[in-house]
Amino acid sequence: MTGKLITLEGGEGAGKSTVLETVRELLAARGLNALVVREPGGTKAGEEIRRVLLDTAHHGLCAEAELLLMFASRAQLVRELVRPALAAGQWVLSDRFTDASYAYQGGGRGQPQARIAELERWAADGCVPDLTLLLDLPVAEGLKRANGRGSADRIEMETADFFERVRAAYRLRAAAEPARFRVIDASQPLTGVLADVRIAVGRFLDANGVRA
Numbered sequence: 001m002t003g004k005l006i007t008l009e010g011g012e013g014a015g016k017s018t019v020l021e022t023v024r025e026l027l028a029a030r031g032l033n034a035l036v037v038r039e040p041g042g043t044k045a046g047e048e049i050r051r052v053l054l055d056t057a058h059h060g061l062c063a064e065a066e067l068l069l070m071f072a073s074r075a076q077l078v079r080e081l082v083r084p085a086l087a088a089g090q091w092v093l094s095d096r097f098t099d100a101s102y103a104y105q106g107g108g109r110g111q112p113q114a115r116i117a118e119l120e121r122w123a124a125d126g127c128v129p130d131l132t133l134l135l136d137l138p139v140a141e142g143l144k145r146a147n148g149r150g151s152a153d154r155i156e157m158e159t160a161d162f163f164e165r166v167r168a169a170y171r172l173r174a175a176a177e178p179a180r181f182r183v184i185d186a187s188q189p190l191t192g193v194l195a196d197v198r199i200a201v202g203r204f205l206d207a208n209g210v211r212a
């Protein structure tokens, strides 16, 4: 049986990294040793691409180059790690995936949805997550959390308006695909967020016949 792809999405400081470990533990408790990856990055070439994408020295990077670099990283990740793992029956847990391109490059930068969909088909090999946890919280709260961490990268330096568009695009995607998305209220204290994550992942595992 093929594995499943679970992705974590959300805006700045939404708590993806914090939640990721809990999801990994939930899978492990049911005997699933998940492959954990991140985007952009995850492979040797992808991590180089990530460095270019986030480096503030490239503040003049155009939206088209940014979109193509996100998908260059993703194309490599899908073929080098994600597809082989899924084919071997391993589950994959990714910190961001293609929904981030729809939200940031689509909603944030105004790149056409159809262009992103085309890239999703061929560059990402039509690889679509089975479950996506969207950690949703007001932009101001996310920026406050993220700002506590020191210097901002190239994308983190964007305006609050940009992040409002990103959030709106994520929420639209979640509303359009309710069977795949679980929207988690990330403005709650962490214990509440993790409780909701446990319920969502537990139900998904049950639905897929994965017993403890």
Ligand code: Z5A
Pocket: 010, 011, 012, 013, 014, 015, 016, 017, 018, 019, 039, 040, 070, 095, 096, 097, 098, 099, 100, 101, 102, 104, 105, 145, 146, 148, 155, 156, 186, 187, 188, 189, 190, 191, 193
């Ligand atoms: N990007 C893109 O544009 N297009 C794409 O296709 C892809 C990505 C794939 C890098 O992503 C950038 O690439 C990202 C989107 C873009 N740019 N931005 N902006 P990343 O995922 O590596 O980086 P990130 O989004 O900047 O992650 P992050 O800011 O680290 O967010 P997070 O992982 O969701 O948050 P966290 O580190 O878990 O938590 C942040 C802080 O809040 C931390 O101190 C926690 O202890 C705290 N926290 C977490 N949860 C709570 C709760 N519930 N209450 C209180 N405090 C909390």
